[in-house]
Structure formats: C-alpha cells, structure tokens
Amino acid sequence: MSDHYQTLGVDRSASQDEIKRAYRKLAREMHPDVNPDPKVQDRFKEVTAAYEVLSDPEKRSSYDRGGDGFSGFGGGGFGGFSDIMDAFFGGGGTPRGPRPRMRQGQDALIRATIELQEACFGTTREIGVETAIICEKCGGDGCAAGSSPKTCDICKGRGEIQQVTRSFIGQVMTSRPCGTCQGYGTVIPQPCGECAGDGRVRARRNVTVKIPAGVETGNRMQLAGQGEVGPGGGPAGDLYVEIIVSEHDYLVREGDDLHLSVRVPMTGAVLGTTIEVETLDGEVELEIKSGTQSGTVIPIRGKGMTRLRGGGRGELFAHVEVVIPNKLSKEEESVMRKFAELRGDEKESSQLRKNSEGGFFGKFKEAFRG
Ligand SMILES: [Zn+2]
Ligand SMILES: [Zn+2]
Numbered sequence: 001m002s003d004h005y006q007t008l009g010v011d012r013s014a015s016q017d018e019i020k021r022a023y024r025k026l027a028r029e030m031h032p033d034v035n036p037d038p039k040v041q042d043r044f045k046e047v048t049a050a051y052e053v054l055s056d057p058e059k060r061s062s063y064d065r066g067g068d069g070f071s072g073f074g075g076g077g078f079g080g081f082s083d084i085m086d087a088f089f090g091g092g093g094t095p096r097g098p099r100p101r102m103r104q105g106q107d108a109l110i111r112a113t114i115e116l117q118e119a120c121f122g123t124t125r126e127i128g129v130e131t132a133i134i135c136e137k138c139g140g141d142g143c144a145a146g147s148s149p150k151t152c153d154i155c156k157g158r159g160e161i162q163q164v165t166r167s168f169i170g171q172v173m174t175s176r177p178c179g180t181c182q183g184y185g186t187v188i189p190q191p192c193g194e195c196a197g198d199g200r201v202r203a204r205r206n207v208t209v210k211i212p213a214g215v216e217t218g219n220r221m222q223l224a225g226q227g228e229v230g231p232g233g234g235p236a237g238d239l240y241v242e243i244i245v246s247e248h249d250y251l252v253r254e255g256d257d258l259h260l261s262v263r264v265p266m267t268g269a270v271l272g273t274t275i276e277v278e279t280l281d282g283e284v285e286l287e288i289k290s291g292t293q294s295g296t297v298i299p300i301r302g303k304g305m306t307r308l309r310g311g312g313r314g315e316l317f318a319h320v321e322v323v324i325p326n327k328l329s330k331e332e333e334s335v336m337r338k339f340a341e342l343r344g345d346e347k348e349s350s351q352l353r354k355n356s357e358g359g360f361f362g363k364f365k366e367a368f369r370g
Pocket of ligand 1: 140
C-alpha cells in the first residue's frame with residue numbers, strides 16, 4: 001500500500017491547506033478529460049484516495065496511527081468527477097443530477113359572483129374550471145401505451161453535460177442542462193398521443209364550492225388539491241375561489257351591517273305610522289314614531305349580514321327620508337295654511353343652528369347606542 005503523503009507529494013506535517021493545494025495541482029494535471037492515459041488515470045485514483053483520507057482530520061489521524069484511514073467510509077470508493085469538484089470547491093450549491101419529470105402543479109384562481117342574499121346565508125355553487133388534469137390515456141407518465149422513458153444517451157441519465165474549460169485558475173469543469181432530454185436524464189421515445197408527453201391535458205370540469213355565510217368581496221376560499229395537475233402527472237396545486245358579491249338594489253353593506261333608505265310620507269312622519277321594509281329575511285314592519293325627522297336612523301336588530309367568524313348577525317339600519325309633497329290641491333293647500341296658522345309657523349324666523357344634534361352622523365350614532 002502506497003503512502004498517501006508520498007502520493008500527494010507532501011510532508012507528514014503538511015497543513016490541510018497544503019494538502020488541498022497539492023491535490024488541486026495534481027487533479028488539474030491528471031483529470032481524465034485532460035489526460036485520458038490509463039496509467040495516469042490509475043495514479044489519479046490513488047491521488048484521489050489519498051486526498052480523501054488526508055483531507056479528513058479524523059481519517060488522517062487514524063491513518064497516521066497505522067489504520068487504512070477508510071474506517072467509516074463504507075468502501076464505496078471515491079466516485080465521480082463532481083464529487084471531486086465538490087471536494088475542491090467546498091461542495092454546497094444545488095444538488096446535481098437530473099431534474100424530476102414529475103413536479104407539483106400550480107395553484108389556480110377563479111372568481112365566483114354571488115348575490116348579497118347568498119353571501120348572507122351561504123350557498124353552494126357549481127363552478128366550471130378550466131384546468132390541467134391528469135392524462136387518462138397514459139396515467140401521467142407521458143408515454144404511449146407499452147413504452148416507457150429511456151435513459152438519455154447523450155448525458156447518460158445525468159441530465160447535464162459537463163465540460164472542462166480553461167480559466168485563470170486552470171481547468172474548470174462547467175455543466176449545463178442536457179439539451180436532448182431537457183435535463184430530465186430520460187427521454188420519452190414514444191410520447192403519448194393525447195398529452196404529447198406532458199402527462200396532463202387541459203379540460204373543463206365542474207367544481208362544487210360550498211360558500212359559507214358571511215363572505216364578502218375579496219374573500220378567497222382554498223380548495224386543496226383542486227388546482228392544476230403538475231407536469232408528468234405531478235400532484236395538483238390548490239384552487240382558490242375568489243368571491244365577488246354583487247351590489248344589491250337597495251341594501252348597502254358596511255362590514256356586517258346593512259343600510260337602507262326608507263321614504264316616509266310627511267304625514268306619517270308627523271303623526272307616526274308603520275311601514276313595510278324589505279329585508280334579506282323578507283318584509284318586516286317598521287314603526288315610525290310621530291315626529292320622526294328626515295335623516296333619522298332606525299336600527300332593525302339582527303337583520304344585517306351573518307358574521308363570517310363567530311356567527312350571529314349584524315344590524316340593518318333604516319335611514320328615514322321624509323317625503324314632502326310638492327304639488328298640493330286647493331283643498332290640501334288650505335288645510336296646510338290653516339295648520340301653519342295654528343302652529344304660528346309664519347312668525348317663526350328660520351334660524352341657522354349648529355349641527356350639534358341633528359345631521360346624519362349624530363342620529364346614526366344615537367341609533368347605534370340604541
Ligand atoms: Zn398522456
Ligand atoms: Zn440527456
């Protein structure tokens with residue numbers, strides 16, 4: 001058995017750096033791509049084996065004590081050129097080798113438009129999705145019936161082509177993906193006629209989506225594994241359904257609350273009345289107290305939107321708009337004049353007041369406090 005120190009041409013006291021430098025120099029001279037002579041290659045194997053032992057402090061000290069230095073090495077030998085280059089340049093980087101044909105599919109996004117009523121109470125939708133599904137004909141492997149992928153002849157299954165080029169530090173190995181197999185390491189000699197070797201086809205299918213009560217525009221629901229099937233029949237990504245709630249004819253949403261305008265005839269506002277209000281739950285009766293002003297906000301408890309989290313319902317706020325008649329008959333006019341006379345309204349000056357109590361916002365807050 002040759003002496004590892006002699007093989008590398010270094011002293012027994014050589015530092016790790018000296019050993020590395022010595023090996024580097026020899027490897028440049030003896031690399032098979034540079035010097036294919038079998039004798040040189042045998043020596044290169046020795047040099048590499050020596051380096052493998054001496055570059056590892058543990059193996060080196062075992063070797064120094066008289067062992068072979070290969071304890072724990074498993075006898076697998078020192079393999080390919082890339083291993084050597086890793087030893088050189090500290091390994092790291094991305095693992096080499098062919099890339100897998102089967103890969104994870106992408107997520108998909110679709111939009112579903114629903115009515116406010118459906119958003120409040122929840123609904124179920126069948127939605128047509130145009131997506132990549134696994135190719136039934138080949139089951140995803142992309143091969144025509146009875147055929148299978150073959151190891152690429154050009155890169156011998158490595159998925160990459162290696163080249164030694166000259167650079168300022170000497171011979172440097174570079175690699176690039178194999179153009180013949182696109183880096184897969186295998187080629188499909190007879191691609192499936194249905195998917196042309198991709199393992200998936202585009203298809204339209206229907207997805208049943210259960211939309212929970214309380215959703216609003218912009219909410220996204222995630223349907224795991226319902227997205228695009230990956231290349232080579234890889235696992236599907238997720239499907240996201242984005243909700244769009246269409247505008248209601250007269251209900252305006254504000255978070256979990258709803259607002260609507262109700263028109264009350266002047267006489268009803270003055271004398272008090274009951275009106276019918278259309279809500280998401282159907283018609284409800286709303287009491288208008290006598291003396292109700294325009295802009296008054298009346299809360300209707302629990303008739304707002306369902307809360308997406310925590311359940312329960314928001315409120316519905318009825319904003320009162322008192323309707324003043326703009327065309328009066330002779331008789332109506334005379335009654336109104338009589339009324340004004342009784343009230344003494346003709347003498348009262350119209351005085352501007354600070355908007356401290358009335359106004360939309362003040363009344364709104366009042367209503368909120370209940
Ligand atoms: Zn196919
Ligand atoms: Zn190849």
